[in-house]
């Protein structure tokens with residue numbers, strides 16, 4: 001009797017778990033809508049080390065102006081770690097994906113990075129701060145003539 005039970009319970013359990021995952025997937029895949037205000041608040045964690053606007057000074061970390069177009073570890077007057085310079089060609093550019101991985105846990109993505117920051121554990125924080133960075137580090141719109 002025991003033997004028969006195992007044979008029924010296991011597949012039934014597998015089916016239940018499988019079904020549950022299928023049903024909850026669409027909810028989990030919902031795109032997160034970035035909130036710039038919240039992104040600005042998250043950036044407070046970065047402010048001690050980073051500036052955002054053109055011509056502003058490097059601090060402990062590089063000024064981030066133009067970071068989405070200039071390439072990785074590409075600010076000429078900043079002394080990046082060897083770890084970051086070595087990994088830069090592989091990362092190729094900062095975008096939603098590469099930044100999300102880096103900011104989740106910098107020391108894991110770039111072993112030996114000089115950025116001593118634990119990381120942003122929550123996906124929402126990452127999405128919000130990336131949107132904020134995009135807005136704040138872009139060149140100002142051309143002046144109207």
Ligand code: HEC
Pocket residue numbers: 042043045046047048049050060061062064067071072073074075079080081082083084094103112113114115116117120129
């Ligand atoms: C304690 C200082 C510190 C904090 C806090 C910090 N950073 Fe950094 N960051 C650095 C340093 C230093 C580097 C250069 C890393 C290297 O050379 O290994 C860096 C590098 C970067 C780069 C790569 C820049 C480039 O030119 O390729 C990005 C992007 C970045 N940080 C974003 C952030 C964001 C966003 C936060 C906040 C969520 C943050 N950092 C928090 C110090 C910091």
